[in-house]
Amino acid sequence: MTSKVSIGIIGSGGIAAAHAQAYLSFPDVEIIGVSDIIPGKAQSFIDQQGIEGAIACDSVEELLALDIEAVSVCTPNVAHHSASVEALQAGKHVLVEKPLAVTLDQGIDMVKTAKNNDKILSVGFQPRYDPNMKAVKELINSGKLGDVYYMQAGGGRRRGMPGGTFINKELAGAGAMADIGCYSLDLVLNALNYPKPLTVSAYTSSLFGTNPAYHPEADKFDVEDFGVAMVRLEGGKVLNFKISWAMHMDSLGPTLFLGTDAGLKLTPAGNGPWSGVWDGGIGSIELFHDLNNHHVETSIPVQEHSIDIFREKVRDFVTAVKEGKSAPIPAEEILINQAIIDGIIRSSELGREMEINIPEI
Numbered sequence: 222m223t224s225k226v227s228i229g230i231i232g233s234g235g236i237a238a239a240h241a242q243a244y245l246s247f248p249d250v251e252i253i254g255v256s257d258i259i260p261g262k263a264q265s266f267i268d269q270q271g272i273e274g275a276i277a278c279d280s281v282e283e284l285l286a287l288d289i290e291a292v293s294v295c296t297p298n299v300a301h302h303s304a305s306v307e308a309l310q311a312g313k314h315v316l317v318e319k320p321l322a323v324t325l326d327q328g329i330d331m332v333k334t335a336k337n338n339d340k341i342l343s344v345g346f347q348p349r350y351d352p353n354m355k356a357v358k359e360l361i362n363s364g365k366l367g368d369v370y371y372m373q374a375g376g377g378r379r380r381g382m383p384g385g386t387f388i389n390k391e392l393a394g395a396g397a398m399a400d401i402g403c404y405s406l407d408l409v410l411n412a413l414n415y416p417k418p419l420t421v422s423a424y425t426s427s428l429f430g431t432n433p434a435y436h437p438e439a440d441k442f443d444v445e446d447f448g449v450a451m452v453r454l455e456g457g458k459v460l461n462f463k464i465s466w467a468m469h470m471d472s473l474g475p476t477l478f479l480g481t482d483a484g485l486k487l488t489p490a491g492n493g494p495w496s497g498v499w500d501g502g503i504g505s506i507e508l509f510h511d512l513n514n515h516h517v518e519t520s521i522p523v524q525e526h527s528i529d530i531f532r533e534k535v536r537d538f539v540t541a542v543k544e545g546k547s548a549p550i551p552a553e554e555i556l557i558n559q560a561i562i563d564g565i566i567r568s569s570e571l572g573r574e575m576e577i578n579i580p581e582i
């Protein structure tokens with residue numbers, strides 16, 4: 222009898238390799254099967270990744286029929302919903318890659334299905350395991366900032382537009398907002414324990430992606446490569462969120478938290494075209510405060526990346542499955558993140574402020 226946690230991987234592309242290598246590094250985990258819709262791809266993946274004894278499947282159904290407890294969903298965004306719902310209905314726990322889904326409605330359905338089947342649905346935000354992200358959350362929750370009323374989140378790549386499924390609205394849902402914006406939103410909203418969003422007013426554009434001088438697939442590009450949004454949150458708080466895949470600028474500014482007693486500033490570790498704080502690349506953390514009319518700034522030491530944050534996220538999921546715990550990064554919380562992205566796309570299309578409604582599940 223084995224006490225190993227039995228795993229399946231759905232989708233065998235780029236990020237699936239990181240999941241596979243993390244699972245393979247744990248002695249108490251066994252990868253039982255891998256599926257991909259491209260015939261033969263799952264078998265090549267198994268061979269390339271050195272996953273001994275795993276079964277290659279050409280469909281999700283085939284994989285779910287195997288004796289597995291949990292799956293990683295590593296498909297393009299468009300299939301997160303169907304793969305997760307099918308897996309949950311088959312009684313498997315799910316670690317789904319970010320972003321949660323393509324639409325808010327899909328996200329709601331996924332959360333309902335997890336609840337109805339009493340299974341874990343966790344979302345793959347590995348920056349949560351970055352020690353600096355944890356330090357930021359602890360600092361804000363310590364109350365040192367007082368009441369945090371304003372957040373400035375996001376940032377941007379100067380040049381960093383992906384291609385393929387990432388630039389197709391039907392398959393990805395949204396562009397930069399969903400791809401890297403979901404991380405930035407998670408950074409600030411998780412630090413504040415995910416306050417509920419009320420309204421959003423947004424602008425998005427695709428001036429770089431649709432220009433052949435900047436993107437080789439310009440004729441297929443139909444998502445946003447830049448966006449800015451003002452999001453009103455419960456408790457009298459406001460979020461100014463901006464993100465870019467491409468722009469003629471080195472940065473869209475730091476990530477800021479303004480509180481009634483102090484302010485917090487995060488700057489990226491690098492100033493290169495791909496740098497940002499959203500993926501754990503924090504260069505500096507500074508606390509600005511005034512005590513007895515003396516201006517004080519405190520630099521908080523940035524911690525080195527001594528741990529593999531991707532492996533930590535997979536480990537935490539496995540532990541939750543093994544020990545019957547709740548989801549480490551619960552999808553019901555990330556619904557808020559999805560609702561904001563969904564609201565941004567709607568607001569930008571209609572050119573006006575939109576209400577954000579998330580039903581109780």
Ligand SMILES: NC(=O)c1ccc[n+]([C@@H]2O[C@H](COP(=O)([O-])OP(=O)(O)OC[C@H]3O[C@@H](n4cnc5c(N)ncnc54)[C@H](O)[C@@H]3O)[C@@H](O)[C@H]2O)c1
Binds near residue numbers: 304
């Ligand atoms: N956490 C991270 O750091 C990180 C990094 C990159 C990508 N991602 C996310 O991971 C997901 C996948 O990205 P990727 O870069 O690996 O994409 P990819 O295109 O390299 O791989 C996706 C694979 O899924 C397969 N597939 C598509 N539909 C399927 C279905 N219904 N069932 C089974 N397989 C299916 C495709 O054939 C492909 O092999 C995206 O949602 C992306 O946002 C996360």
